[in-house]
Amino acid sequence: AGLRITPFSVPHDAADPVGYRIEGDSTVTVCTDLGFVTQSVAASIDGADVLVLEANHDAELLKNGRYPWPLKRRILGNHGHLANTDAAWAVAHLERKPRDIFLAHLSQENNRPDLAKDTVQNILAQQGIKIPLHVTKQDEAVRLR
Numbered sequence: 001a002g003l004r005i006t007p008f009s010v011p012h013d014a015a016d017p018v019g020y021r022i023e024g025d026s027t028v029t030v031c032t033d034l035g036f037v038t039q040s041v042a043a044s045i046d047g048a049d050v051l052v053l054e055a056n057h058d059a060e061l062l063k064n065g066r067y068p069w070p071l072k073r074r075i076l077g078n079h080g081h082l083a084n085t086d087a088a089w090a091v092a093h094l095e096r097k098p099r100d101i102f103l104a105h106l107s108q109e110n111n112r113p114d115l116a117k118d119t120v121q122n123i124l125a126q127q128g129i130k131i132p133l134h135v136t137k138q139d140e141a142v143r144l145r
Contacts, residue, residue: 008044010034013079019044026050029098032105035078037090045090051098052136053090055120056081057110065110081105084116088123097131104136113137 002025007018012033019031021044029048031041045051062072062083075081082090084103091101103116113135121133136142 006044008040010041011036011038011079012081013074013077021045021048028052030104032082034082035080036082036086042090042093045098046094047096049099050102051091051100052102052104053087054082054105055084055087055103055111055116056105057083057107058112058115058119059083059085061115062107062110067109075107075110081107084111084119085123087116088120091120091131092124092127092129097129100132100134102134102136102142106135106138108138 004023006021008021010017010019010031010033012035014033017033019029019041022028026049027047028050029045030052031045032054034041034054057075059076062075087103091097103120106113106116117133117135124131
C-alpha cells in the first residue's frame with residue numbers, strides 16, 4: 001500500500017527487540033524500549049520526519065525512587081530504558097533532525113510529562129535546535145498530522 005516498514009534492532013533485555021522505520025510520503029520512526037542509542041539505532045532514526053522516541057525516566061527520580069536497587073540497575077543499564085537526557089542527546093547528534101518528536105514510554109513512577117519535555121527541550125535549545133516536542137500518554141492514542 002505504498003509503505004515500506006523496516007525493523008531495526010534495539011538494545012533491550014528482551015528477545016530480539018526492534019524499532020520500526022515506516023516510509024511512505026513521510027518517514028516515521030518508532031524507537032522505544034532501549035537502553036542506549038547504538039550507531040545502528042542512530043542511523044535508523046536519522047532523517048525521520050517524525051520521531052517517536054523513548055524518554056522513559058529522569059535518572060535522579062529513578063535513583064531516589066522506591067524501586068528496589070536491582071530494578072533501578074536494570075533500567076539504568078545498557079539494555080534497560082532511555083533516560084530523558086539520553087533521548088535529547090540522541091536527537092542532538094542526528095545529522096538530519098526530525099520535523100516533530102513524540103516522547104514516548106514515560107515511566108509513571110520515575111518521570112513526569114513536564115519534566116521529560118523540559119529536559120529534552122532545554123538540551124536541544126542549548127545546542128541551537130528547535131523542534132516541536134509532544135509527550136505521549138500510555139492510555140491515549142496520538143494522532144500524527
